[in-house]
Amino acid sequence: MTTRRSLIAGNWKMHKTGDEAVQTVQQLKTLVADAGDVEVMVAPPFTALTQVATTLAGSTIALGAQNMHWEAKGAFTGEIAPAMLVSAGCRYVIIGHSERRQFFGETDATVNRKIHAALAAGLSPVFCIGESEAQRDAGQTFSVLDKQVKNGLEGLFSKDLQSLVVAYEPIWAIGTGKTATNDQAQEVHAHLRRLMAEILDNTLAQTMRILYGGSVNPGNVKGLMAMPDLDGALVGGASLDPETFSQLVHYQG
Numbered sequence: 001m002t003t004r005r006s007l008i009a010g011n012w013k014m015h016k017t018g019d020e021a022v023q024t025v026q027q028l029k030t031l032v033a034d035a036g037d038v039e040v041m042v043a044p045p046f047t048a049l050t051q052v053a054t055t056l057a058g059s060t061i062a063l064g065a066q067n068m069h070w071e072a073k074g075a076f077t078g079e080i081a082p083a084m085l086v087s088a089g090c091r092y093v094i095i096g097h098s099e100r101r102q103f104f105g106e107t108d109a110t111v112n113r114k115i116h117a118a119l120a121a122g123l124s125p126v127f128c129i130g131e132s133e134a135q136r137d138a139g140q141t142f143s144v145l146d147k148q149v150k151n152g153l154e155g156l157f158s159k160d161l162q163s164l165v166v167a168y169e170p171i172w173a174i175g176t177g178k179t180a181t182n183d184q185a186q187e188v189h190a191h192l193r194r195l196m197a198e199i200l201d202n203t204l205a206q207t208m209r210i211l212y213g214g215s216v217n218p219g220n221v222k223g224l225m226a227m228p229d230l231d232g233a234l235v236g237g238a239s240l241d242p243e244t245f246s247q248l249v250h251y252q253g
């Protein structure tokens with residue numbers, strides 16, 4: 001059986017100034033120093049990245065960004081290029097979060113360009129997918145996800161995707177306190193792994209980490225992480241407080 005190292009990732013969204021972010025990771029560094037078998041990542045806002053990177057020097061906590069543009073440079077006011085994230089100290093970049101798709105017009109096509117660009121820059125994309133409540137109620141969950149995955153990964157092959165992380169975030173579970181049940185999440189994750197085997201290859205499907213996101217908290221994390229195809233969590237609200245986030249990182253204890 002393949003062992004996949006769990007990744008507990010905090011997506012801070014539009015929260016924390018540079019100073020607030022530094023304070024948070026200073027505490028977090030101590031709190032998760034013993035979390036050897038679980039990988040920890042935080043994704044602060046762009047303006048806090050370099051300060052957080054400096055604070056994290058020498059710690060095992062990885063740094064991620066929440067978005068990026070696909071072009072390397074140019075007249076794209078307000079955008080951030082992949083190499084800028086690398087030089088700020090990022091190892092990961094979240095791509096295609098449902099809030100980006102919903103509020104900022106991101107599509108499967110732009111997500112695809114971003115994944116290509118992130119990989120070319122040496123960043124590990126955290127590729128977000130998820131269905132809405134209406135789509136789930138209409139029985140379309142798998143078809144919606146299949147389309148997001150196939151379009152998002154178009155033109156990429158398993159050799160390119162060794163560092164890709166997938167995050168399944170059902171839109172109806174984000175920030176709502178309404179978590180997918182362990183079985184609902186497992187059903188989707190197993191489906192996604194089968195899909196990866198079908199469109200890429202089985203070795204990659206077995207080693208690829210698939211995170212769950214949507215109202216993960218200290219009360220539900222253990223049950224979710226016990227499911228065989230859940231390899232970690234992408235956490236919003238519960239990642240902002242270092243004590244709470246540390247409880248998530250220590251879900252095994």
Ligand code: 13P
Pocket residue numbers: 011097169173174175176177213214215216234235236237238
């Ligand atoms: P919440 O954990 O606040 O539901 O957010 C999930 C999320 O969107 C992480 O990317």
